[in-house]
Amino acid sequence: MKHVIVITGATGTGKTTVSTYLKTKFQIPRIITHTTRPMRPGEKDGVDYYFETDASFASNHYLESVTYAGYQYGSSYEGLQRAFEKNDLVSIVLDTKGAETYVRELKEQAFILFLTVGQSVILHERLRDRGDQLEMIQSRIKSKEYSRDLTLPADLKGVATVIQNDHWGNTQEKLDTIVTQLRASAL
Numbered sequence: 001m002k003h004v005i006v007i008t009g010a011t012g013t014g015k016t017t018v019s020t021y022l023k024t025k026f027q028i029p030r031i032i033t034h035t036t037r038p039m040r041p042g043e044k045d046g047v048d049y050y051f052e053t054d055a056s057f058a059s060n061h062y063l064e065s066v067t068y069a070g071y072q073y074g075s076s077y078e079g080l081q082r083a084f085e086k087n088d089l090v091s092i093v094l095d096t097k098g099a100e101t102y103v104r105e106l107k108e109q110a111f112i113l114f115l116t117v118g119q120s121v122i123l124h125e126r127l128r129d130r131g132d133q134l135e136m137i138q139s140r141i142k143s144k145e146y147s148r149d150l151t152l153p154a155d156l157k158g159v160a161t162v163i164q165n166d167h168w169g170n171t172q173e174k175l176d177t178i179v180t181q182l183r184a185s186a187l
């Protein structure tokens with residue numbers, strides 16, 4: 001069976017880092033989603049996101065879409081189908097609301113990975129070290145979506161695999177085990 005690894009959790013917990021690791025080590029591609037948020041330095045259109053205006057965002061057809069900290073984000077069926085045509089295992093980075101939709105729509109094809117950290121104050125430091133602008137960090141941290149995604153939602157309890165991403169070495173070991181199991185289940 002084909003699987004999509006849905007990487008979810010609060011801002012700064014390491015979702016992008018995990019998706020990059022899956023791509024580099026295991027050639028698991030990440031489905032690129034759409035957003036109206038401004039590009040961060042170093043980000044590229046079509047690589048990190050499809051960056052949209054409000055008008056172009058509205059013209060696309062989405063499997064699911066959300067507002068997160070004042071910006072819109074959405075993922076399409078076409079993106080998933082295209083990725084599945086070439087790969088049995090793909091990944092996508094979503095907020096927890098999107099992860100809940102993927103569980104409902106894709107059932108056991110969605111493997112949910114919820115990232116967390118021991119102390120949420122670490123996340124502020126990570127965002128600063130990542131080079132995010134101070135106003136962006138503050139508005140992000142004040143958003144209800146950020147607070148919501150710090151905790152595993154009730155709907156995902158017993159469904160999601162939780163990784164506490166405090167130590168990258170430990171996280172890598174857990175990811176390696178998960179990929180081995182998912183690949184074995186595809187045989």
Ligand SMILES: Nc1nc2c(ncn2[C@@H]2O[C@H](COP(=O)(O)OP(=O)(O)O)[C@@H](O)[C@H]2O)c(=O)[nH]1
Pocket residue numbers: 007008009010011012015016033034035037064065066068073074075093094095096097098099
């Ligand atoms: N539901 C949903 N969430 C998305 C989508 N694309 C990105 N996200 C989530 O939107 C949130 C904000 O993403 P981003 O602005 O890149 O900030 P970051 O989490 O700090 O890297 C994160 O939780 C992402 O996982 C999407 O297509 N659908």
Ligand SMILES: Nc1ncnc2c1ncn2[C@@H]1O[C@H](COP(=O)(O)OP(=O)(O)O)[C@@H](O)[C@H]1O
Pocket residue numbers: 009010011012013014015016017018126127129130165166167168169171
């Ligand atoms: N286990 C870890 N220990 C320390 N720093 C980490 C760890 N995992 C990720 N980071 C760093 O934290 C920052 C936020 O990670 P990122 O993957 O961008 O998070 P997200 O996509 O969830 O917002 C990045 O600078 C990344 O290099």
